[in-house]
Every structure is written in structure tokens, then in C-alpha cells.
Amino acid sequence: MTLIQPVILCGGGGTRLWPRSRRDRPKPFLPLLGERTLFQQTLDRVSDRDMFAPPIVVAGAAHEPLIREQGGNELTLIVEPAARNTAPAIALAALSLPEDAIMLVCPSDHYIANDEAFISGVRQAIALAREGRLVSFGIEPTAPETGYGYIRKGAALGEGFQVDSFVEKPDAATAQQFLASGQYCWNGGIFAFAAGDFVKELGRHRPEMARGVAEAMAQAKRCGAAIYPAAEPFAAISAESVDYAVMENTDRAAVVSADMGWSDIGNWDALHTVRPCDEQGNHTRGKVELRECSRVMVESDGPRVSVVGLEDVVVVIDGDDVLVTSRAHAQSVGKLAGAVQQ
């Protein structure tokens, strides 16, 4: 049986995890949980060489040194000439592969607690991909999240489901209905499909994008294990996510449902939720003194931080920046980061 081809996407800044996540050292390359970075943990999950081929990583040129440093020598790097969201990034990888290669597309900035459940989901998805399906990983929802896209499951299909519909981030009441109905799962941003099927569907629904990517790859320069697609045709492409460009349009969409302790670690509150905490719900890193605190998360890369009498607060010290926010306002940090990093 041919190996599965992991394709790891390293776009995205993670501004809501500022000041730890910064332009030159974004979220995938930080050891936010444990000692390995999220990027390294993503590689670790597809490191079984009896099942997976050495990975392809798609990333911007700025992060090539971080990827080489953290990713080792085994991977193939495709350098995006410009940031154009996930659909073009995945297409670059697809065009570098044989048509029958089964791709497993993984973001590099998510957390998955249960590796076995992940592998089990991969097996289900791959089976459907081999039958010509474009498969999304659905995550069984555990809370009425309003920050995620949802997928409504349709009729059973192998070990998964047909996709009834993709749903935008819902409001709180709608999210509650979705959770109660049992028919929805979160869109985990992980996909499986044959390279040729993806290229075909992209050509059908986004023909200009498909042409632009094909041109960029036709003129690509190769240097060792790195591929540098041509800048000009790629830059002319419109940025679009794989969900919008392909998954919501194709009639070959399927979804497998996985319960694997997934989090997109979208902000400090989400990170707090998946980190180990003491009995008061506190998590600390670095020199931290807590007095009469509950559900606080404090991390410092240097100065001693003393927190007295607070609840549900996040404190992060990173170099010359100090962030203090509430868990409820964690989502607003991205806007601030955008403003102060100007």
C-alpha cells in the first residue's frame, strides 16, 4: 500500500497569541504545550514511516530558517512566493505530487491531545480519499464555540459522512443548537484527498487559481529539498481558503468525525484550557508567585511576576512586552497586536 503524503501548512501568524507569537516567530514555531513546538508536534504525528511519506511543508520564505532548524532534513519545503491562504498553498503541494498520491493536509498550529484518535481518523479519511472523495476532518464539538466553522453531516459514507453543508462561524444561540443536534462537527482544517482529485476540483471551481498555481510550479526552481515556485504568476492569484475555493463547492466532499482532543489554540484562553493546571485552575511558566488566584495563566521569559487576588486573568511577559488581559477578552488581543506591531 502506498504511503500517505503529509502536507504541513505553515501560514498564519497567530496574532492573538501576541506577545509570545510575533511576526518573526509565529505560533507554529513556539513550544506552547510541552517542549516541542506545535510544528514539531505536527511532524511527530506523521512520523511513522510505514504509514507516511516524509512530509512536504508549505511556508513563506521568512520561516525557512525556523523550519530547517525545527523540522530536520527529511522534509521537502515548498516556499510560497506570497501569502495567498490555504487553497493555493495546497495546490502547490498537489502539483508537486503524482495524481494518485493521497495527501493528508495538516495545519501546523493546532493541538491534538490524542494521537491514536488522530491516526484512526486518518485511516477513515484515507479510505474515502482513495475512493475519490475530498475529505474534511470534523471534530466532535464539546462546547458551543462561536469561533469555529461547522460542518453539517449528511448521509453515512463508509466510515464517514457525506457533507450536508459547511457553516460559517455561528452566533451563540446557533452554536448551542448545533451542539444539541449532534449533526454538526467543527471544521478542523485537516483534509485528505488524492492530489489529482484536488487539482481537478480546483480547476473546476477556481480555474484562474489553478492556472496560476500550475504556471508558478511549471517555472519553479528547485534547490536541494526546496521548491521555489515562480513569484509572478503566484502573486497574481487571489487569496482564498481551501474551504471556500474547493470544499464548499465540490460534490465529492466527505467528512470523518474525530474525537481527538483537538484545539486550534486560537487565543490565550484556548491555550489555558488545554494546558495542565493546578487545583485552583492556575497555570504558570517561569518565575511566578501567585497569592489568592484562581484560573489565572501567567508566563514570563524573564522578570518575576507576582499576581495577587485575581481570577480568570492572563499575564504574558515576552522580552520588552507585557500583556495583561482577561480570559473573556483573549479574543481581542489580535487587534491590539496588529496595532502595536505597526
Next chain:
Amino acid sequence: MTLIQPVILCGGGGTRLWPRSRRDRPKPFLPLLGERTLFQQTLDRVSDRDMFAPPIVVAGAAHEPLIREQGGNELTLIVEPAARNTAPAIALAALSLPEDAIMLVCPSDHYIANDEAFISGVRQAIALAREGRLVSFGIEPTAPETGYGYIRKGAALGEGFQVDSFVEKPDAATAQQFLASGQYCWNGGIFAFAAGDFVKELGRHRPEMARGVAEAMAQAKRCGAAIYPAAEPFAAISAESVDYAVMENTDRAAVVSADMGWSDIGNWDALHTVRPCDEQGNHTRGKVELRECSRVMVESDGPRVSVVGLEDVVVVIDGDDVLVTSRAHAQSVGKLAGAVQQ
């Protein structure tokens, strides 16, 4: 008319204003309000040389350089050989003066917003002191504070009152009664009396302390404008406040009542209360970014501090220390400071 003799006391650490206030740079020597330090503001209040003699400052040896730097050359410094609270400190100054010198004893770590009201209170107190009274400055209470001692006013006496009683820090219900009754004022820690009267009353109620201080002053060394009382007899004295040792025992106690915008700046919350704030009740110093914040106080001596979505929180950056607390827990900072400065 002879000049009033200011006596400025520079004891007390101000641990509840940690990390800004530290052992080697305590509260009186910090510019907590405006550009002048609390010590300098205390000197400024008694700087009218038509009314006040050049001040005597009583302080520990550790703070002599700070006092020289901030206090100029005009003052006389009495160096306490050991910290023994206010009664012995005041006695040192009293024994360095003629018996009929009228002393105005001022802490160096309080804030007074209204200088005119202060001077008016001084005139009232001095008039009583000239008649042989030991006069406390009472502060008209503006809130049911549980952190202050209270004085219950008795019969009218000149422009002041006899003292009915000194009252320990009350509980919240009692403080509320005190405020409602109109018969109580806060004990402001400012005193006026003739040097000889103070020495006499100390000898009556604390004869050992009086003997110890007299001995220390008899063996004192003088060097320029500094007086160094002898260490051995002074160290043998028990530490006691002037309230306990003298004011609560003497039958010559009087109180004048002043409404002068006084605060002991006992903790970060008290400091926040007397600092100028924006419309949301926020006060910042240094590089600070606020988003959706109310009633927060943030000060940094270096790093940029970004605060998002918090209320009633205090953030202080001082060198390698970061403090984050709530206004309600500001009082607990002293304990923490004691622990972390070990």
C-alpha cells in the same frame, strides 16, 4: 514670634507599594504623585522660612544618601541607630531642641492635596501647643476606612478639641458608625507640641524610653549638620509609636480637625484614588496601551504594558519585577513583598 520647628520622620518601608517601594528606595523617596518625591513634598509644605525653621529629619543610616540628595543642605539630620518606631524618633529630635521650641512632627510618606488647609491646621495646632497641649492632626473622614486609627473628639478647646479617646482600626460596621456620627476623625500622624512638654510626658508615661533616648543624645556625635545618637542605649529601647507611648496616655492631648485632602497612600489602591485619572478612571505611567479598561492603574519603568478588557486592576513594572493585583487585594501586597524580598 518664634519659628515652628518641623521634624520630618523618614521611617517605614511602605512594603504595600512593592515593587516600586523597596528596602533601599522606600516610599518617601519615590515621586509617586507629581515629579517631587513624598519626602520632598513634605519639605515643601514647611518651606516658608517666615513661619518654619529649617527642618530636622529623623531617619535610618541607610537613607542618609537619599535624604542628602533629595533634601538639600539646609536640614539637620538625626540618624536613628536602630528602628524603634515613632516615639523614640520624636524624642531624639525633642532633646536636640530648646524646651520651648514648638515642634511640628510630620511623616514623610503621606500625601496632602491642599497645602492651604494644612497651613491653617498648623496654625490652629500651634496655638494649642503654645498653651501646653500635645496636639494631633485629625483628618475629617470621607469614607468608612478600616485601615486608619480614629480619634474621638471631646469638648471644644480653642480652635480644636480635647481628645475623648484614640480608637484602634475599626471593623467596617464600626467605621460606618464613626463616619455617620461626625464625632470622629482619622489620626493623621501629624503632631504639634513644645519639645519640653513632649519630653516631660514621655518621662511620665515611658520613663525607660525617655532615659534611653536622653542617654543616646548625651553621647551623640555631631558631624556638620548630622547628629548620630549613641547606638547602645538607643538599641535597648522598646519600639513604640508616639500614639501608644504618649498621645493615648497624656491628659494634655488635643486634636485639631483638618480637611486637607490627606492620604497615607497605604497601598496601590489608595495611590490610585489620589492620582489623576481619565474618564474611565484609568491612570498610566510609562509605555502603556489600554483597550476596554476601566479603573485600572498601570505603570512601567521600561517594558511596554498592554492591558485588554480589565477593571479595577493594578499593574506595576519595576526592574525585574512585575506585580499584577486587584484594587481590592492591594492591601495583601505587603505580605507578598515581605516573602519575595527574603
